[in-house]
Amino acid sequence: MWQDRRLLDLFGIEHPIVLAPMAGVMDTDLAVAVADGGGLASLPMAMLDEAKLRAQVETFRAATARPLNLNFFTHTPPVPNNAREHAWRESLKPYYAEYGIDPAAPVPSSERKPFNDAFCAAVEELKPELVSFHFGLPDKALLDRVKVAGCVVMSSATTVEEARWLEAHGCDVVIAQGAEAGGHRGMFLTDSLASQPGTMALVPQVVDAVKLPVIAAGGIGDARGIVAALALGAAAVQIGTAFLLAPESKVLPPHRAALQAARDDGTVVTNVMTGRPARGFVNRVMRERGPISDIAPAFPLAGGALAPLHAKAQAQGSGDFSAMWAGQAAALGREIPARELVVRLAEEAQTLLRRLAG
Amino acid sequence: MWQDRRLLDLFGIEHPIVLAPMAGVMDTDLAVAVADGGGLASLPMAMLDEAKLRAQVETFRAATARPLNLNFFTHTPPVPNNAREHAWRESLKPYYAEYGIDPAAPVPSSERKPFNDAFCAAVEELKPELVSFHFGLPDKALLDRVKVAGCVVMSSATTVEEARWLEAHGCDVVIAQGAEAGGHRGMFLTDSLASQPGTMALVPQVVDAVKLPVIAAGGIGDARGIVAALALGAAAVQIGTAFLLAPESKVLPPHRAALQAARDDGTVVTNVMTGRPARGFVNRVMRERGPISDIAPAFPLAGGALAPLHAKAQAQGSGDFSAMWAGQAAALGREIPARELVVRLAEEAQTLLRRLAG
Numbered sequence: 242m243w244q245d246r247r248l249l250d251l252f253g254i255e256h257p258i259v260l261a262p263m264a265g266v267m268d269t270d271l272a273v274a275v276a277d278g279g280g281l282a283s284l285p286m287a288m289l290d291e292a293k294l295r296a297q298v299e300t301f302r303a304a305t306a307r308p309l310n311l312n313f314f315t316h317t318p319p320v321p322n323n324a325r326e327h328a329w330r331e332s333l334k335p336y337y338a339e340y341g342i343d344p345a346a347p348v349p350s351s352e353r354k355p356f357n358d359a360f361c362a363a364v365e366e367l368k369p370e371l372v373s374f375h376f377g378l379p380d381k382a383l384l385d386r387v388k389v390a391g392c393v394v395m396s397s398a399t400t401v402e403e404a405r406w407l408e409a410h411g412c413d414v415v416i417a418q419g420a421e422a423g424g425h426r427g428m429f430l431t432d433s434l435a436s437q438p439g440t441m442a443l444v445p446q447v448v449d450a451v452k453l454p455v456i457a458a459g460g461i462g463d464a465r466g467i468v469a470a471l472a473l474g475a476a477a478v479q480i481g482t483a484f485l486l487a488p489e490s491k492v493l494p495p496h497r498a499a500l501q502a503a504r505d506d507g508t509v510v511t512n513v514m515t516g517r518p519a520r521g522f523v524n525r526v527m528r529e530r531g532p533i534s535d536i537a538p539a540f541p542l543a544g545g546a547l548a549p550l551h552a553k554a555q556a557q558g559s560g561d562f563s564a565m566w567a568g569q570a571a572a573l574g575r576e577i578p579a580r581e582l583v584v585r586l587a588e589e590a591q592t593l594l595r596r597l598a599g
Numbered sequence: 600m601w602q603d604r605r606l607l608d609l610f611g612i613e614h615p616i617v618l619a620p621m622a623g624v625m626d627t628d629l630a631v632a633v634a635d636g637g638g639l640a641s642l643p644m645a646m647l648d649e650a651k652l653r654a655q656v657e658t659f660r661a662a663t664a665r666p667l668n669l670n671f672f673t674h675t676p677p678v679p680n681n682a683r684e685h686a687w688r689e690s691l692k693p694y695y696a697e698y699g700i701d702p703a704a705p706v707p708s709s710e711r712k713p714f715n716d717a718f719c720a721a722v723e724e725l726k727p728e729l730v731s732f733h734f735g736l737p738d739k740a741l742l743d744r745v746k747v748a749g750c751v752v753m754s755s756a757t758t759v760e761e762a763r764w765l766e767a768h769g770c771d772v773v774i775a776q777g778a779e780a781g782g783h784r785g786m787f788l789t790d791s792l793a794s795q796p797g798t799m800a801l802v803p804q805v806v807d808a809v810k811l812p813v814i815a816a817g818g819i820g821d822a823r824g825i826v827a828a829l830a831l832g833a834a835a836v837q838i839g840t841a842f843l844l845a846p847e848s849k850v851l852p853p854h855r856a857a858l859q860a861a862r863d864d865g866t867v868v869t870n871v872m873t874g875r876p877a878r879g880f881v882n883r884v885m886r887e888r889g890p891i892s893d894i895a896p897a898f899p900l901a902g903g904a905l906a907p908l909h910a911k912a913q914a915q916g917s918g919d920f921s922a923m924w925a926g927q928a929a930a931l932g933r934e935i936p937a938r939e940l941v942v943r944l945a946e947e948a949q950t951l952l953r954r955l956a957g
Contacts, residue, residue, distance in 0.1 A: 244956075400864045419799060421796065421797040421799055437864070439778050439798055441777060441779055441798040441799050441824060441827060442779045442818035459797070460796070460799035463803065465830055465832055466799060466803065466831070468830035469831050470827070472823055472951060504804075506759070506796060509793040510793065568800065570804070573804065594957075596602065597829060597952055597956065598602075598955065
């Protein structure tokens with residue numbers, strides 16, 4: 242059925258469709274549904290602790306025998322910068338006043354944890370079939386433990402240089418993340434947003450540059466994007482946003498409404514929500530303080546001072562201060578169960594492949 | 600051979616490959632070569648006058664009986680802004696001093712002409728099979744004359760909204776220009792660079808939004824990109840940068856050297872070269888005064904004050920002050936004659952289509 246079986250065989254899946262791990266908007270419901278449809282299930286760990294990691298893996302394993310990818314961030318924890326964090330809080334003060342929030346209350350701590358010894362110990366014990374990283378790879382000692390545990394290792398590259406680096410440092414599969422992608426840019430060797438390549442340009446150049454199998458990510462929302470990615474040389478696609486309309490996703494109501502009203506030009510890359518560049522629907526704080534701000538604290542600290550605003554605004558049904566990550570193909574999403582979406586995407590891609598060849 | 604014959608039949612060409620019109624770096628040599636290979640030849644008119652237009656069409660017609668597309672810009676001529684233009688000249692003064700150029704010498708006038716009555720009269724007389732526009736469409740009176748002359752009308756859309764506007768205003772074919780594309784962004788209903796969609800996301804959304812045939816542009820440098828674009832629903836592709844390495848192109852030596860050393864992340868969108876956003880290889884003035892400058896004069900005035908610097912630097916073999924437009928797939932280009940490139944791209948795309956379908 243599929244011509245390129247490299248990743249299907251390596252992962253043990255039916256269709257070359259990887260669920261993007263989307264921290265904060267999904268849990269095992271979406272992962273199990275995608276696995277049952279024949280795609281690769283991913284679970285995002287960046288906002289969890291080890292106890293929740295264990296609970297989610299247990300839930301997943303109880304529901305299905307299909308393979309599982311656990312995704313971790315590998316950012317360096319930020320160096321506190323009081324002046325910058327103060328400036329950021331000052332710039333948000335008018336919003337605090339508007340919502341009647343005490344600006345002197347302690348800033349909530351941020352929720353993104355990098356891959357560490359405790360996470361690694363859980364991986365060694367639970368042995369997910371795959372582990373994927375974002376923002377590079379962990380230290381060699383940790384990475385070696387993951388590989389000894391038998392996990393296939395994946396990570397994101399936003400440039401050819403990053404793809405080559407991942408190959409040289411022990412990665413098994415490269416996810417080529419084009420500029421269209423929703424969520425955090427995986428960039429780790431560059432901070433030049435202006436030169437980030439789009440998926441159409443990035444994928445074939447990464448395929449040419451590394452021997453590893455390549456997964457295409459960014460702007461892929463339906464069967465047309467899947468076939469296009471395969472034509473570019475990808476062995477599979479990673480899809481996130483298109484699964485957010487599924488009933489199994491855990492997006493908050495304003496995020497779901499934004500997905501339902503999505504247009505091609507409704508997202509931008511911003512650093513104001515977390516401190517690192519990420520693509521999402523434009524909201525009030527991105528419009529009024531960004532999309533790129535020089536004073537947004539380092540990742541993930543920027544999100545702390547936004548948390549009380551997020552809570553208040555969400556209670557009023559507004560996403561004005563919430564990260565509503567989405568890629569540029571959000572409008573191609575369909576509001577159907579995720580299992581059905583995987584099956585349909587695979588069937589439609591097969592049909593399109595036959596039609597194109599005549 | 601090709602499944603989708605809409606544009607092949609409409610244009611009277613063999614292969615769904617359109618040569619992007621690239622003002623300043625090509626003339627009839629490249630156009631004739633692409634036509635002879637079975638693609639659609641385009642000639643850029645934005646830097647010519649009517650006499651040169653006539654001469655180029657005559658040369659083209661003498662060389663081949665294949666169809667011809669004439670491309671025009673449709674920008675509104677800029678309103679002079681002395682303060683801004685002065686600030687721009689002031690910011691370039693250190694470079695003038697470095698190159699020994701008299702900063703008091705008159706600023707050369709810019710060379711980009713919008714489509715006007717004289718161009719239109721030439722079109723009515725010479726009847727190119729196609730006329731394409733960039734930055735929207737000309738006034739209705741001019742557009743009607745082009746259509747009465749029997750020319751198929753094309754224009755670029757960088758968003759779904761622009762594609763719908765073009766369809767509603769009499770365009771026959773939409774060129775969906777993704778963010779990867781080299782040269783000027785065709786944007787005319789938005790000035791939001793941050794939300795410009797990449798090709799992978801833009802093309803299927805434009806295809807869904809309009810009934811017109813769609814040409815995909817941006818990040819397409821080889822057969823993989825062609826097949827990907829067809830998968831996304833495009834009826835043809837427009838390729839520019841990949842033809843610049845051909846011996847028939849007229850790129851200056853620093854531009855050719857940049858093409859030969861191209862990487863995926865070597866271009867950015869800048870407004871400092873002309874006043875309008877365009878993608879090209881990063882050079883010194885883009886790095887030191889841009890890539891986006893608030894004081895760069897309106898299109899095309901920014902280029903005037905750079906012209907003496909361009910001339911001096913080029914004489915020393917440097918592109919430090921020259922527009923070296925290129926898209927993000929520049930590294931996929933091949934240094935072979937353009938006719939051969941068209942034939943090979945078509946053959947390779949056919950082979951890939953068969954291979955993908957199994």
